[in-house]
Amino acid sequence: MGKRLALNKNAVMLVKEMLKKRRKLNIDLHHYDDGITVIDGGINVKGGYEAGAYFSEICLGGMGKVDFCDYEIDSYLIPAVKVQVDHPLEACMLSQYAGWKIEKDDFFAMGSGPGRMLVRKEEIIKEYDSYYESKNAPAVIVLETSQLPDESTAEYIVDEMTTPCSDSYILVAPTESLVGSIQISARIVETGMHKLHELDFDLRKVEAGWGVCPISPTADESLKGIGRTNDAVLYGGTAYYQFYCEDKEIEKILEQIPSSSSEDYGEKFITLFKRYNNFYDIDPMLFSPARVIINNRKSGKVFKAGQINKKILTDSFFQ
Numbered sequence: 001m002g003k004r005l006a007l008n009k010n011a012v013m014l015v016k017e018m019l020k021k022r023r024k025l026n027i028d029l030h031h032y033d034d035g036i037t038v039i040d041g042g043i044n045v046k047g048g049y050e051a052g053a054y055f056s057e058i059c060l061g062g063m064g065k066v067d068f069c070d071y072e073i074d075s076y077l078i079p080a081v082k083v084q085v086d087h088p089l090e091a092c093m094l095s096q097y098a099g100w101k102i103e104k105d106d107f108f109a110m111g112s113g114p115g116r117m118l119v120r121k122e123e124i125i126k127e128y129d130s131y132y133e134s135k136n137a138p139a140v141i142v143l144e145t146s147q148l149p150d151e152s153t154a155e156y157i158v159d160e161m162t163t164p165c166s167d168s169y170i171l172v173a174p175t176e177s178l179v180g181s182i183q184i185s186a187r188i189v190e191t192g193m194h195k196l197h198e199l200d201f202d203l204r205k206v207e208a209g210w211g212v213c214p215i216s217p218t219a220d221e222s223l224k225g226i227g228r229t230n231d232a233v234l235y236g237g238t239a240y241y242q243f244y245c246e247d248k249e250i251e252k253i254l255e256q257i258p259s260s261s262s263e264d265y266g267e268k269f270i271t272l273f274k275r276y277n278n279f280y281d282i283d284p285m286l287f288s289p290a291r292v293i294i295n296n297r298k299s300g301k302v303f304k305a306g307q308i309n310k311k312i313l314t315d316s317f318f319q
Helices: 007-019 049-059 088-096 123-127 151-160 178-185 188-198 222-236 247-256 269-276 310-318
Strands: 028-031 036-040 064-073 076-085 100-104 107-112 140-144 168-173 206-214 238-243 291-296 302-306
Touching (some): 007 036, 036 151, 049 076, 064 206, 088 206, 188 206, 188 238, 222 310, 247 302
Antiparallel strands (some): 206 238
8 A cells, every 4th residue: 555645735834834924035926827826936036044944845845844054164154054854755855856857848947846746757756656645636846947937837837747726836946046055955865865766775764864065155147056056065065864774785885875986076066067068967976965974773883974075165155
């Protein structure tokens, strides 16, 4: 028997809570005739930290907590996110992971959030097919893009989620915005989960996750924003997990988990992006937290791999 989730239900509750404070949060909304609500978190508005936390928790399907702390890089003290997740498979991989490529006419965005569970096109969703969401219920999707979807595109997205238009929400924030920067740093636990999946580790053995990641300074254009936000995770993020498995299962993959396991490690992401001229040509082993710590509940042992690279962070954020 499958496991029924309530990721969209949780997310809709957070969205409605957020909308009650939209002026305070510096966000805006657009109601389309068919009942779809598009929420702008940083295209024509400035957004803010609280809005960024809401966007991040909505991406997690309401099954994670996002807060803020400080983070020191040389003589700079900057903000960082703290993320805690007690259901990492469901919250991170079945909701937060930006795995839905949305293309319609000249519109392109990567979709994350619980609405992905209703589309069910991605391999990760199919792999864990015993998990499911109720159809014909309100849904939420979060888009990383600098372009607001028009009504036709919004209808297409909602149709793909096989959900009624009424009470469905599309949240949008560009990478270079404050909300965008926050919600990407808040993927620190998810990034490690994705790497574990790439290494063929059974994600059901990951019981909990916690992470800290610096929030990259906002950028004046999209490419620089992509570079800085990726550097924050790859060179500044720490993910801590609780596993329940045999120690040998951890030892087998430990050194392959952090970003330093990649041949492309050691250069700013914008440099790599310009070299390859294609995001998907960059070594996939790079997309991981800088540092990973694992506590195995079965043995009580603690494992660590990777390191923080403040030189790259300084070059990326402050030069």
